[in-house]
Amino acid sequence: MYKILKKEELNSQVTLMEVQAPLIAKKCLAGQFIILRVNELGERIPLTVADYNRETGTVTIIFQKIGKTTSQLGMLNQGDCILDFVGPLGIATHVDGAKKIAVIGGGVGCAIAYPQAKAFHDAGADVTLIAGFRSKDIVILENEMKAASSSFHIVTDDGTYGDKGLVTNKLEELILAGEKFDEVIAIGPLVMMKFVCLLTKKYEIPTMVSMNPVMIDGTGMCGCCRLTVGGKVKFACVDGPDFDGHLVNFDEAIQRSSMYKNEERQAMDRLNHSCNLLKGAK
Amino acid sequence: MANMSLKKVSIPEQEPCIRNKNFGEVSLGYTAQMAMEEATRCLNCRHKPCILGCPVNVKIPEFIQLVAAGDFVAAYNKITETNSLPAVCGRVCPQESQCEGKCVRAIKGESVGIGRLERFCADYVIEHGGASVVKPELNNHKVAVLGAGPSGLSCAGDMAKKGYDVTIYEAFHTTGGVLIYGIPEFRLPKSIVNIEVNKLVELGVKIKLNAVAGAAVSIDELFEEGYESIFIGTGAGLPSFMNIEGENLNGVYSANEFLTRINLMKAFLDDHDTPYKKHNVVAVVGGGNVAMDSARCAKRLGADTHIIYRRALEEMPARQEEVHHAMEEEIIFDTLVNPVRILGDDSGNVVGIECVKMVQGEPDASGRCRPVVVEGSNFVIDTDAVIMSIGTSPNPIITSNTPNLDTNKWGCIVADETGATSIPGVYAGGDAVTGAATVILAMGAGKIAADNMDKYIKEKNSK
Numbered sequence: 001m002y003k004i005l006k007k008e009e010l011n012s013q014v015t016l017m018e019v020q021a022p023l024i025a026k027k028c029l030a031g032q033f034i035i036l037r038v039n040e041l042g043e044r045i046p047l048t049v050a051d052y053n054r055e056t057g058t059v060t061i062i063f064q065k066i067g068k069t070t071s072q073l074g075m076l077n078q079g080d081c082i083l084d085f086v087g088p089l090g091i092a093t094h095v096d097g098a099k100k101i102a103v104i105g106g107g108v109g110c111a112i113a114y115p116q117a118k119a120f121h122d123a124g125a126d127v128t129l130i131a132g133f134r135s136k137d138i139v140i141l142e143n144e145m146k147a148a149s150s151s152f153h154i155v156t157d158d159g160t161y162g163d164k165g166l167v168t169n170k171l172e173e174l175i176l177a178g179e180k181f182d183e184v185i186a187i188g189p190l191v192m193m194k195f196v197c198l199l200t201k202k203y204e205i206p207t208m209v210s211m212n213p214v215m216i217d218g219t220g221m222c223g224c225c226r227l228t229v230g231g232k233v234k235f236a237c238v239d240g241p242d243f244d245g246h247l248v249n250f251d252e253a254i255q256r257s258s259m260y261k262n263e264e265r266q267a268m269d270r271l272n273h274s275c276n277l278l279k280g281a282k
Numbered sequence: 283m284a285n286m287s288l289k290k291v292s293i294p295e296q297e298p299c300i301r302n303k304n305f306g307e308v309s310l311g312y313t314a315q316m317a318m319e320e321a322t323r324c325l326n327c328r329h330k331p332c333i334l335g336c337p338v339n340v341k342i343p344e345f346i347q348l349v350a351a352g353d354f355v356a357a358y359n360k361i362t363e364t365n366s367l368p369a370v371c372g373r374v375c376p377q378e379s380q381c382e383g384k385c386v387r388a389i390k391g392e393s394v395g396i397g398r399l400e401r402f403c404a405d406y407v408i409e410h411g412g413a414s415v416v417k418p419e420l421n422n423h424k425v426a427v428l429g430a431g432p433s434g435l436s437c438a439g440d441m442a443k444k445g446y447d448v449t450i451y452e453a454f455h456t457t458g459g460v461l462i463y464g465i466p467e468f469r470l471p472k473s474i475v476n477i478e479v480n481k482l483v484e485l486g487v488k489i490k491l492n493a494v495a496g497a498a499v500s501i502d503e504l505f506e507e508g509y510e511s512i513f514i515g516t517g518a519g520l521p522s523f524m525n526i527e528g529e530n531l532n533g534v535y536s537a538n539e540f541l542t543r544i545n546l547m548k549a550f551l552d553d554h555d556t557p558y559k560k561h562n563v564v565a566v567v568g569g570g571n572v573a574m575d576s577a578r579c580a581k582r583l584g585a586d587t588h589i590i591y592r593r594a595l596e597e598m599p600a601r602q603e604e605v606h607h608a609m610e611e612e613i614i615f616d617t618l619v620n621p622v623r624i625l626g627d628d629s630g631n632v633v634g635i636e637c638v639k640m641v642q643g644e645p646d647a648s649g650r651c652r653p654v655v656v657e658g659s660n661f662v663i664d665t666d667a668v669i670m671s672i673g674t675s676p677n678p679i680i681t682s683n684t685p686n687l688d689t690n691k692w693g694c695i696v697a698d699e700t701g702a703t704s705i706p707g708v709y710a711g712g713d714a715v716t717g718a719a720t721v722i723l724a725m726g727a728g729k730i731a732a733d734n735m736d737k738y739i740k741e742k743n744s745k
Contacts, residue, residue, distance in 0.1 A: 023493065023498045023499070024498060027497070027498065037455055041553055041554050041555055042555050043547065043549075043554075043555040043556040043557070044455075044547070044556070068555055069555055083455070084455040084491070084492050085492060086453065086455070086492040086493075086494060086498075087494070087497065087498065088497055088498070089494065089497060216539065216542050216543065216547065216556070217453070217454065217463075217519075217542065219453050219494060219497075219519060219677065219679055220519045220520050220677055220678060220679065221463075221519040221520070221521075221538055221542070221677065222521070222536060222538050222539035222542050223520070223521040223523070223535075223536035223538060223539055224535070224536075224539045226523075226530060227530070228530060233523060233525070233529070233530070235520070238520075238678055238679065252530055252630075255532065255629070255630035256530065256532060256630070258532070258629075258630075259532040259533075259559070260557040260559065263557035263558070263559065264557060267555060267557070
């Protein structure tokens with residue numbers, strides 16, 4: 001059992017938890033992930049390590065309550081335990097302190113973009129961070145991201161905060177203004193990563209993306225997280241999760257991510273139904 | 283006087299048309315009377331070829347004589363002198379190519395039902411108790427076992443019996459490895475696996491779950507923590523694909539994924555959260571035990587199920603019993619057929635698998651006829667799921683994180699006949715060394731490694 005030492009609601013949909021997991025905290029690096037299972041009947045889901053503290057032995061996860069499992073996880077409170085918590089899995093981000101990089105985070109993807117930006121920043125890299133959100137009320141980690149970058153930009157789809165527009169607009173604006181990035185790191189929804197990669201390909205800037213497909217074991221056993229990179233089949237859990245974005249087949253990844261959409265919606269409906277029953281009983 | 287019947291005493295089974303709709307065990311096992319009757323078919327011959335056919339050298343004629351005499355507990359204790367998991371082996375060993383394949387009774391008629399008798403003894407003791415658990419005296423030496431599958435459990439059991447303080451590190455949230463995630467309930471009930479694992483715990487074996495060898499714990503750290511020898515039994519994880527068009531469509535699974543969803547995560551049950559997609563027609567590609575397991579699971583979940591195999595039926599590597607059971611359960615066998623591509627609809631879902639017909643050519647290196655494509659014989663099987671069951675390669679996590687651990691070109695850990703690897707004190711066995719093989723071969727490797735780890739530690743400490 002893995003105890004939740006701290007819980008913080010970052011917005012109405014996104015939650016941060018610090019979980020006691022000393023073995024993982026001792027070893028994990030930016031870009032790696034954990035797999036967790038909430039309870040005996042639960043599924044195994046991957047979440048990227050958002051932060052860690054080697055002294056206190058804690059690992060921070062940030063998740064959006066989007067399906068049944070993340071909703072159940074969100075119902076747990078400080079002092080409660082997560083049944084299974086395993087890692088660190090995947091290959092850590094290759095951090096090069098000599099570079100000038102642009103890190104792009106989209107929505108809850110900022111929870112993954114932030115530790116990568118921080119790792120580069122701590123290593124001495126010149127980090128420009130562009131964070132995109134739908135709207136002002138779902139902005140997360142603003143202060144943290146500011147502290148992990150030398151130049152920080154927020155954009156929102158509806159213009160309620162920062163500049164109105166998409167992360168790609170901001171990135172292109174910076175490039176056209178003469179910023180010379182050695183590398184771009186894009187983490188967020190598949191569609192966002194796809195369009196960042198199309199843009200950076202045009203300007204020939206090497207781009208890494210962090211993939212987050214459906215997984216079961218997370219240790220290379222089931223092959224369910226496979227994707228096509230440069231025409232070859234790769235497993236996100238052991239070959240990634242970071243890949244050269246210019247080689248990733250995003251259309252296929254988007255298609256594969258929808259495999260269980262119906263089943264996930266049904267599970268969510270059942271959860272809502274039983275929660276309503278519980279509320280009724282009270 | 284031996285029972286000279288040419289046939290094994292038949293074993294009660296669930297009817298095929300009933301069992302192909304449930305996950306209950308197919309074979310119901312012998313009654314005491316059936317077991318005693320079958321046991322009298324053993325001639326107790328002098329040269330005991332059956333023992334040589336067993337990777338863990340179970341004293342087969344001796345235990346069978348005890349069964350014949352009705353002393354089932356003593357028979358069980360005789361088996362467990364060399365085999366830590368009899369209830370498992372009695373169910374899943376390929377006996378026809380091992381002990382039973384060597385049985386002199388098989389020269390004329392059927393061999394003695396050694397597997398069935400082993401299972402009977404194990405089940406008898408599970409039900410009635412009485413097994414001798416001799417808790418060994420601890421020798422105050424610590425060893426670590428990486429992976430709680432067949433090779434690791436076998437190694438851990440033997441080391442514990444020798445008095446070692448054993449800790450198993452397992453990546454999954456439960457023990458058993460392929461016995462849990464791979465082999466389905468109807469062939470090996472999970473309660474049986476748990477009972478066998480609990481026996482190790484009673485022997486003093488400690489188990490750490492959710493601990494990925496190579497990620498959370500490294501070989502160097504384990505030595506630093508005072509483990510004097512380490513066994514790597516991390517299995518063959520990585521599933522292989524055919525590299526044909528359409529393999530990443532929705533509805534194409536590796537056998538590992540399909541079986542893990544069903545066996546480990548129980549995705550087909552409504553109260554379990556792992557999603558399962560209902561399929562009407564499932565095509566399983568491959569001819570091994572894993573292919574049979576996948577097909578029979580798919581059938582039980584309501585799909586019309588095909589097995590597609592590029593060679594002939596008699597060349598299938600699966601246990602005869604599995605092929606036989608699968609056929610009884612109305613699984614369609616498309617043999618001498620090979621897939622060339624998987625067809626999808628506009629949303630990326632599988633709608634069919636295009637295959638070619640094959641004919642048997644000249645024998646190849648394996649001694650089997652090389653399958654040759656019949657040009658222009660392409661045809662399509664309409665299906666909404668494809669399960670690739672064409673093998674696996676070893677899990678890369680431990681090897682990629684342990685630079686001085688030698689591997690071969692397939693990524694298998696290099697170990698000699700004693701199980702020793704390129705790192706002193708580190709032993710390995712099972713699929714991590716051999717690539718995908720059987721439960722019992724993995725158990726045999728774990729056992730051999732245990733003997734040699736014991737020798738290694740004794741020699742080191744006597745210096």
